[in-house]
Each structure stands twice: as structure tokens, then as C-alpha cells.
Amino acid sequence: MPAPAFLHSLIPHNAPTPFITLTYAQSLDAKIAGPGRRQIQLSGEESMLMTHWLRSMHEGIMVGIGTAVNDDPRLNVRLLPTEEHTNTPQPIILDPHLRLPPSAKLFKTLRDPETPHAKAPWILCRDDGDSLFDERRRALESVGGRIVPVPMPNALSTLPRILDELGINSLMVEGGAQIIHQFLTTPTSEDGKPLVDLLVVTVAPVLVPDGLAVPGGETSVDFEHLRTEVMGRDAVMIFRGKERCKGVVQL
Numbered sequence: 001m002p003a004p005a006f007l008h009s010l011i012p013h014n015a016p017t018p019f020i021t022l023t024y025a026q027s028l029d030a031k032i033a034g035p036g037r038r039q040i041q042l043s044g045e046e047s048m049l050m051t052h053w054l055r056s057m058h059e060g061i062m063v064g065i066g067t068a069v070n071d072d073p074r075l076n077v078r079l080l081p082t083e084e085h086t087n088t089p090q091p092i093i094l095d096p097h098l099r100l101p102p103s104a105k106l107f108k109t110l111r112d113p114e115t116p117h118a119k120a121p122w123i124l125c126r127d128d129g130d131s132l133f134d135e136r137r138r139a140l141e142s143v144g145g146r147i148v149p150v151p152m153p154n155a156l157s158t159l160p161r162i163l164d165e166l167g168i169n170s171l172m173v174e175g176g177a178q179i180i181h182q183f184l185t186t187p188t189s190e191d192g193k194p195l196v197d198l199l200v201v202t203v204a205p206v207l208v209p210d211g212l213a214v215p216g217g218e219t220s221v222d223f224e225h226l227r228t229e230v231m232g233r234d235a236v237m238i239f240r241g242k243e244r245c246k247g248v249v250q251l
């Protein structure tokens with residue numbers, strides 16, 4: 001099945017760089033995980049496939065270390081027919097204290113013949129780590145990880161510059177709760193530009209009592225609704241960041 005047509009115009013060639021897409025799936029009662037942070041499948045088959053197409057349209061894909069430890073994700077595009085997609089995004093983990101275990105699936109996929117295009121994760125960590133860091137760093141490097149020390153806190157406001165330095169022109173941010181909250185409430189990068197260019201939220205028609213919600217707070221990004229697409233049983237809502245993408249991202 002080819003990519004849904006509406007996805008093609010979401011990241012146009014003249015889009016600002018680095019272009020940042022924030023995306024996640026939530027239940028009708030705004031939960032992104034089950035009780036005790038348990039990972040749950042919220043997206044149905046159609047919207048999950050759409051998410052993989054969206055992944056393939058970005059140069060990088062990022063999650064916070066809470067998600068990497070809790071969900072042990074692969075962050076690849078394995079649902080897409082190999083002959084139809086051309087790009088596997090670069091996995092990037094925001095991991096200040098190098099908590100990512102060397103046994104993570106992100107490393108196992110590097111040795112799996114079924115995922116020949118897997119890319120070794122880049123791990124953004126504090127640039128002022130102690131000697132314990134050296135040990136963790138060596139362990140992660142020995143399984144293929146690339147350690148990228150960055151100034152923290154304020155990692156989010158400096159992210160566009162860091163991505164620029166790393167040569168990543170487009171980034172899909174998938175979560176989790178803390179990271180989504182910060183992207184929605186951190187108004188600008190250090191150059192005063194809004195952080196999020198595109199917001200894609202899959203809403204699944206289920207309730208998750210006692211589940212994990214994204215922490216509340218004023219959303220400071222000025223979003224404009226572009227389109228809502230019904231995919232199977234889910235509604236996929238697409239917004240553009242008003243300031244940076246006005247006249248650029250159109251549907």
C-alpha cells in the first residue's frame with residue numbers, strides 16, 4: 001500500500017530546517033499509555049501504517065529515555081514494503097544520564113538480517129558527565145551507539161542548532177509524556193523560533209482508565225488545524241505551527 005496522499009505535502013521542499021514534527025497517539029480520554037506507564041497499542045492498523053510512512057519522511061526520529069527504557073522501541077519503518085520506501089530515519093535518544101541499556105532492541109536490530117537498513121542510535125547526553133559516564137559510554141559504543149554530549153538543561157531550545165550540526169534536516173519526535181509536554185510548552189528555540197512545525201495526533205476511540213496522560217500545562221505553541229483524516233477507526237489530526245510554517249505547509 002502506498003503512502004497516504006495527504007502526507008506528501010506535509011513536509012514541502014521549502015520547509016524551514018530543521019523541520020520538527022511532534023507526533024503521538026492518545027485515547028479519547030487523552031491517555032498515551034496504560035496504568036503504571038504500560039505501553040499500549042492505541043493506533044489501529046491503518047494509522048500505525050501512516051505513522052511508519054511519516055517516520056520514513058523524516059531524517060531523524062527521537063524519543064526520550066523514559067520511552068526507550070519503558071517501551072524498548074525499534075523506531076524503524078518495518079511495516080512499509082521495502083521496495084516502496086527509501087529512507088530509514090536516524091534514531092536519536094534524549095538520554096542525559098546514559099540510561100539506555102546496551103541490550104535495547106535498537107542495538108539488536110543492527111544484527112538482525114530482517115532489518116538490513118537499521119541505523120545505530122545516536123544518544124544525546126549531558127556534556128558534563130562524571131566518570132561513571134565513561135563506563136556507560138564505552139558499553140553503548142561497543143554495541144554501535146554514537147554518544148553526542150550536548151549542553152543540558154535547555155536541551156530542547158538548543159535542539160535545532162544541535163540537529164543542524166548533526167546534519168539532520170527533519171526530525172519526528174514520538175514522545176513520551178515528559179518530552180511531549182515540553183515540546184508543547186517550550187515556546188521557542190534559542191533563536192526565538194517556535195520549536196514544533198507540525199503536530200500529528202492520532203486519537204483512538206478507546207478509554208484508558210488510570211492511564212498515563214501527558215502532563216498538563218499551557219500549550220505555548222500557536223497551532224493551526226490543517227486537516228483531520230479518518231483512518232480505520234482512528235482520527236488523525238494534523239496541525240501546523242502557525243508562525244514558521246504559514247504558507248509553507250498546506251493541505
Ligand SMILES: NC(=O)C1=CN([C@@H]2O[C@H](COP(=O)(O)OP(=O)(O)OC[C@H]3O[C@@H](n4cnc5c(N)ncnc54)[C@H](OP(=O)(O)O)[C@@H]3O)[C@@H](O)[C@H]2O)C=CC1
Nearest residue numbers: 024025032033037039064065066067155175176177178179
Ligand atoms: N502513545 C504514544 O504515542 C506514546 C506513548 N509513550 C509512553 O510514554 C511513557 C514514557 O514517558 P516518560 O516516562 O515521560 O518518558 P520520556 O520518553 O518523556 O523521557 C523522559 C526522560 O527524558 C529525559 N528528559 C526529559 N526532558 C529532557 C530535556 N529537556 N532535556 C534532556 N533530557 C530530558 C529525562 O531523563 P533523565 O531522567 O535521565 O534525566 C526524563 O526522565 C511510556 O509509558 C510510553 O509508553 C511514549 C511515546 C509515544
Ligand SMILES: Nc1nc(O)c(N)c(N[C@@H]2O[C@H](COP(=O)(O)O)[C@@H](O)[C@H]2O)n1
Nearest residue numbers: 025040041042043071073074075076174
Ligand atoms: N503511533 C503510535 N501509536 C501507538 O499506539 C503507540 N503505542 C505508539 N508508540 C510509539 O511507538 C514506539 C514503538 O515503536 P516501535 O514499534 O518499536 O518501532 C513507542 O516507543 C512510542 O514512541 N505510537
